[in-house]
Amino acid sequence: MARIKDKQRPAKKELNTGAWTAEEDRKLAEAIEINGPKQWTTITAKSGLNRCAKSCRLRWMNYLRPNIKRGNMSDQEEDLIIRLHKLLGNRWSLIAARLPGRTDNEIKNYWNSHLSKKKFEKEGLIAGISTKELGSKIDKKTGEENKASSSSSGHMDLEKTMFDVDDFFDFSNEKPSTLEWVTKFLEFGDA
DNA sequence: AACAACCTCAACCGCATCAGA
DNA sequence: GTCTGATGCGGTTGAGGTTGT
Structure with missing residues (x-):
């Protein structure tokens, strides 16, 4: 979902913000497979993603990480x-x-x-x-x-x-x- | 059917802490 | 000891979906 606030915010380094696309997810997952889920600045640089390290880490932690349970809480x-x-x-x-x-x-x-x-x-x-x-x-x-x-x-x-x-x-x-x-x-x- | 109010959740921000130089 | 960049955490935001009137 695109966020107005993010669109309006002046882009410091023209970084992507807002909702992740399937393509970005794939790139991030590939980079993590190679480098492991550490050194986010390296992962960010090597993945070719136009995202900050923080954003990549968050995406991995909350969405892409294996064994993540989704759906209702028991x-x-x-x-x-x-x-x-x-x-x-x-x-x-x-x-x-x-x-x-x-x-x-x-x-x-x-x-x-x-x-x-x-x-x-x-x-x-x-x-x-x-x-x-x-x-x-x-x-x-x-x-x-x-x-x-x-x-x-x-x-x-x-x-x-x-x-x-x-x-x-x-x-x-x-x-x-x-x-x-x-x-x-x-x-x-x-x- | 149309609109308003409310709810959900992905994502961002600012700050604190850590680690290496 | 201190500076700096990286990482982690909790608080907050707001788009989109759902429910109520």
Whole structure:
């Protein structure tokens, strides 16, 4: 899809922006096959694509990468996202790392369009707020709670009252001990 | 059928962090 | 230690599709 904003933006190096074509996808995939999904500046240069490295990386990560799951989220996946979001907040890449085949962008979009609303509906019912009233509490565009109407989101409360997630554990690697802790946390949520 | 309002999601932007010189 | 380019991440945008009136 072509974006007006991108078309209007002055082209610094006449780079292509906007929606990717099938031909661009093919060129990018070929370049990655040769060079591997690293060194994006090299890939960009060798592919002959008139795109910036950042754009190529994003396209690969969110669309062209093998084993990407497309289509609806399963109930299990949805449940996992909700729990991980409660635990980690908006750390989409970390959440995506626990959902094989899902991208951070996809999870972020899914959260903003589906789950944040569900969350507020649930919380609204508990707090005695009708679904209609929730409309004014939730930002129409993002589905997030309006800052003016509430001081903090659910996960922030958890972080403030219990511990600092950043300090408490590091999800940047795949250590089995870390996974074990998270698994225990999630099992605890089931009980 | 026509229009408006709302929703979805691919893509971009700005910033932070990392790595090498 | 610091500079610079590359990479990664989260927030945001907006075109196109869908649903409601």
